[in-house]
Amino acid sequence: MKVLEIKNIVKRFGGLVALNAVSFSIKKGEIHALIGPNGAGKTTLFNIINGFLKPDNGEIIYKGRNIVGFRPNRIAKLGIGRTFQIVRVFGHLTALENVLAGFGINVYDNFRAFFEKPVNENYIKKARELLDMCDLSEYYKVKASLLPLGLQRKLEIARALALNPEILLLDEPASGLNDLETEELSNMIKMLNKKGITILFVEHNTHFTVKTAHWITVLDYGVKIAEGIPEEVVKDERVIEAYLGSGSIG
Numbered sequence: 001m002k003v004l005e006i007k008n009i010v011k012r013f014g015g016l017v018a019l020n021a022v023s024f025s026i027k028k029g030e031i032h033a034l035i036g037p038n039g040a041g042k043t044t045l046f047n048i049i050n051g052f053l054k055p056d057n058g059e060i061i062y063k064g065r066n067i068v069g070f071r072p073n074r075i076a077k078l079g080i081g082r083t084f085q086i087v088r089v090f091g092h093l094t095a096l097e098n099v100l101a102g103f104g105i106n107v108y109d110n111f112r113a114f115f116e117k118p119v120n121e122n123y124i125k126k127a128r129e130l131l132d133m134c135d136l137s138e139y140y141k142v143k144a145s146l147l148p149l150g151l152q153r154k155l156e157i158a159r160a161l162a163l164n165p166e167i168l169l170l171d172e173p174a175s176g177l178n179d180l181e182t183e184e185l186s187n188m189i190k191m192l193n194k195k196g197i198t199i200l201f202v203e204h205n206t207h208f209t210v211k212t213a214h215w216i217t218v219l220d221y222g223v224k225i226a227e228g229i230p231e232e233v234v235k236d237e238r239v240i241e242a243y244l245g246s247g248s249i250g
């Protein structure tokens, strides 16, 4: 069953066609990777799915409706969460406060209210559960800026989970992580997926991608050039050529 359909998406920046009629769909319960050389259009597509950018053409179908034009907050509330290429945890807040902040507009009237209102015990309990799920329980009192990058990425995921997403978009989750952190993150993503969360991630790390994803879609210069199971996609001649041409094999 399709949970998200990307249909004929076109995005231009001036004369540059960043996405040229890209179509593919994400099945419920899968871990789907979106890969491609630098400048292929991956982040642009993420930003379109999340409502940060509006495409020039095409539709994003979620829960039976076209969400193009919806604001990012509305899309997040509908069930599509995300993390960013450059980690965006609140460095001056503790790990627990970061997850509490993730409950966001569902709990607080505005961001200031987060600091002014005493937090309901139930939300603290729920936030501790999310930290626990992301192997962060022992760090709940630690300021986010003091955590190593691998844990900051997990924290960003824990915060995104606060909105109870059906689909989680992860932008280069393994970027900057060492081998051990990368493996832990891969295991965590698989565990979240087993709990029922559909995952779409963008990644340059081929090893991580092949190990983690069930299905891979490949973009090159804004065009979908291949899709399939990891073992087949990495052998696809068009894919190898695209990466060799760019000089950046993951």
Ligand SMILES: Nc1ncnc2c1ncn2[C@@H]1O[C@H](COP(=O)(O)OP(=O)(O)OP(=O)(O)O)[C@@H](O)[C@H]1O
Pocket (backbone or CB within 6 Å): 013, 016, 018, 036, 037, 038, 039, 040, 041, 042, 043, 044, 045
């Ligand atoms: N706001 C913008 N204004 C102009 N051009 C842009 C903008 N955002 C992206 N582009 C261009 O669109 C193309 C696709 O960029 P995008 O960041 O989506 O690629 P990517 O596949 O995510 O690359 P990377 O792997 O390097 O992050 C690139 O040529 C980029 O320079």
